Amino acid sequence: MHLKIVTNPLPRIAIFTDDPGWHGKQLCRAFAARSCRADYVSLTACRLQVGDELPVVIPGFEQELPDAVFVRGVPGGSLEEVVFYLDVLHALKMLGVPVYNDGRAIERSVDKAMTSFLLQRAGISTPKTWVLREREQALAVVERELALGHYVISKPLFGSQGEGIRRLEKSTDLLWLTGSHGIYYLQRFIECDGDGYSDKRIFVINGKAVSGMRRRGTSWLNNVARGASCEAIELTEEVAELAVRAVAALRMDYAGVDIIRERDGRPTVIEVNSVPAWKGLQGACGVDIAGLLVDDLLQRHMYSIKAVA
Known part of the structure; x- marks a missing residue:
């Protein structure tokens, strides 16, 4: 467990985000209303230094780690970059810093293929999904679905807010079928x-x-x-x-x-x-x-851990 001598009277929270915006302001106000100080930090600015007394370096928290971390955003990038950002989240949790949502949760949801798989495994109704690499196989899936009268949604494996999503409705739409870094993620469109x-x-x-x-x-x-x-x-x-x-x-x-x-x-x-x-x-x-989220983080993860320690 991460242990330290608290010198700051206010608990300090790191909000990981590259674009604080309205949501960041809402979180900061909620933390301040509960006598906590919150600071925005980009995961791109963090680093690991294994072997040093403080193995995770976070700008603004060079002397001691934050009391908790709220993950408001994980930047995109290469596979190596994304793995590194998740490594930071995993390392903080292993050091006893509450991470909300933690790295494992982020991994499971940011990867649409794993989300679909886990939902189906849990017996939860979710659209029929295909995740594959070969374009010919992807074309065959879409052609078969169209023949059955179903539209098909093509999505990037990683993405949000509707970016990069296409609905394939007819055979000529197959010309627009492209993978995301070599992977095709296809779902039956739900009416x-x-x-x-x-x-x-x-x-x-x-x-x-x-x-x-x-x-x-x-x-x-x-x-x-x-x-x-x-x-x-x-x-x-x-x-x-x-x-x-x-x-x-x-x-x-x-x-x-x-x-x-x-x-x-x-x-x-x-x-x-x-x-x-x-x-x-x-x-x-x-x-x-924001108030409900902050209350849950503080009461269930941060204060309960301190009480046990």
Whole structure:
């Protein structure tokens, strides 16, 4: 366990992000309201120095490690860079610093293939998915699905906010089928019930669905970043339980779970995000998401560890 002599009267929190923005400000205010000081840090500026007294060096925390870390973003990059960023998160946790969400949770969710696999293994309804390397095999999958009357979604294995996603609807669309760094991630497109395009975003913290909204897209993409509108919904037991089960399957402290109700009435999980945005959700529902997240981190991870120590 990481032990140190506390010289600062206020617990210090590192918020890992490259773009603090609205969410970073919300978190800083929430920490300050609970007598904690939070500072933004980019994972790109951290380093490991194995053999030294302080094996993880974080700008602004050169003398002692933070009391806790809130992961608001993990930068993209080469495989080596991403592995290094995760190494920093893993090392901090092994040193006794609470990391929220931790590196393992980030790994499981940022990799869409593993997310799909774990959801299916847990018996959770999720779209039929293919992850493969050979283009000819990917083309054969899409051709077969189109012949059966299904559209196919092509996504980058790593990505968010709808970037790089295509819907393949007809044979001529096969010309646009490309892999992401040599890997094809394909999913059967799910037609939602009702008119237009919509899904539900459910926010789960510590095994409890705390808020939910319906997102209505101007196209089949329902991302708020792509112009989707948000409206509060009453959480049904069925949807809340499904979201909680999905987060438990990926073993996360908190997550945003995207759920579509299919034409046959079945709710299906299409994505689980370990670094979810909540501006649209908070605007629609009026729930202080940042406050709930900070309370969970402090009460369940930080103060409980200090009490034991």
